[in-house]
Amino acid sequence: MALEKIVQVSGRGVPVPGDDIDTDRIIPARFMKCVTFDGLGDYVFYDVRKNEDGTERRHPLNDERYAGATILISGNNFGCGSSREHAPQAISKAGFKAVVAQGFAEIFFGNSTQLGMPCVSVGSDELDTLREAVEADPQLEITIDLEKKEVHFGDRSVPCEIREGARQVLVNGKWDPIQDLLDAAPRVDAVAASLPYMSGR
């Protein structure tokens, strides 16, 4: 099954400002009482988007101006906390194709990459510039270019960083590693045989 080569991601953005936005914030634990990921998109950032009676709170994700945005823009250490893949799944199922932030937590970054949702880091000042530009013009088209490692918006362009291994799997359409991992089965057996604890000793 060939995967899409993710070289460029384009779309409108929505800023969800703040540092250290954790995965409990992205998807509260009570929505993980499920045996599939279906429908998680409805619950993304639920507790900051909704009041306890279900009415909407003031939040960029409830703001009509940003409706249809596909690029999430946040602060530093985005996705910290739990390893729950439910977090990037919820973001992805809510229609997002990429996240731009100052930095990402390790596990969230890996989970997102494996879903084909690029997470790119930009510097603090450049992030402010991007966020302000999007706030000023929510219709602004943003393009994340993983070949050039740049984020384009309007007539601006800022450099972005992404771990090289992740960048390669995305641009080469190899972001789901399962087939490569399966292909090495004989070598896996050999390494397992070399480890006494793998054979019950």
Place this chain on the structure above:
Amino acid sequence: MGKSLFEKVWEAHAVRELPNGQTQLLIGTHLIHEVTSPQAFGMLRERGLPVRFPDRTFATVDHIVPTNELQEPYSDPLAQAMIEELRKNCAENEVRFFDTTTGMQGIVHIVGPEQGITQPGTTIACGDSHTSTHGAFGAIAFGIGTSQVRDVLATQTMALNKLKVRRINVDGQLSPGVYAKDVILHIIRTLGVNGGTGFAYEYAGEVFDNFTMEERMTVCNMSIEGGARVGYVNPDETTFEYLKGRPYAPKGADWDAAVERWKSFASDPDCEYDDVVNIRAGDIAPTVTWGINPGQAIFIDQPIPEVAQGHTASERASIAEALEHMKFEGGTPIKGTKVDVAFLGSCTNGRLSDLKEVARYLEGRKVASGIKAICVPGSQAVARIAEELGLDKVFREAGFEWRGAGCSMCLAMNPDKLVGDQLCASSSNRNFKGRQGSVTGRTILMSPLMVAAAAVTGEVSDAREVFGILEPVGA
């Protein structure tokens, strides 16, 4: 030049380098639970793939189990559906399941070590970020997402980037009343909640040499709260002593060979680290969080920070957001803050030694009126031994509820939840907004004995004062 434990374990488990530069790493031990595995089993079914090494896969149920309702069906049908799904997946794939009827069920990071499944020089993965706990044994243990759970189920391997290694030395002696929990909260506060991104933390120094396995587990457990996906302590006699005789530990001649092999994985004295941090044990006091991430912590005698103390605009915004959520005023003492709930438990501090230490001081004391105090043993085995020792009576007589084993109010996926803006003195690992089950609920992380002190006084307190723990003479 010598090698670190991380490098040795990595090399022993490396299957091959993938075209993108990542390593395909063999995962020797795969621990699974009900929340992050069902979708992975579903993905396997879609592809028609079997579990590749069922003998190296171990399951338990922890996040959703009620701790005050031990009979099925549970009153929450979603929880019932999840335990049944895990039961079905384990039966179909011949995976060992420490079910609630086995006497071995509990929080996955407590069950692995106590069964002797967690061993030095091994690689471990689990769909839970606190998998770093197992590093206490000199294992390299990764918290993973569900797609990686699928990868490990199907291939017993994962695609990973090699981490850098930061050695954190904590030398000197901890003062009385200062615990492993204070050490890790202090490390996170010092290095930041994202300071460990891209690193494995190697914890070392006199303090770790002297720590018990359970203390080492408490520290390794919270590595991820400092951004480090992996944290470990080199294996030594304390490690081997803990493992000897446990159900899944090697026996007889295999034991001696295993110990020799385990020793060889310890970091070489001449190995070079990517970074080294030195911390003085004597500088650490009982530590509590005041905000909404585990790095927002202070010593019990320090004032809550003010917004103006932030160095950057984003730091000031973070402090302001935390103060608003916690309903605290910057510059005021945290000591004396009224609490509503005291939670003792979790994969960080739900082990026998945690319960014993608290019971030692709690005997003859009473929980303050109006405080809901619950003690949740981390596993059925912890509960059983605690009951044999009579600890349950101490907790009950003091006014704590004595519960069944599970994750409970650490993340509130079961009925144990804060209500409204209740403030909880908690021995758990995360103080994120809404973490304990109420959107406006508030969490203060602290050591188990500090939780007990808060329970008996009804306010955030210094356990050393409450329980008369004295500084050593001359300190």
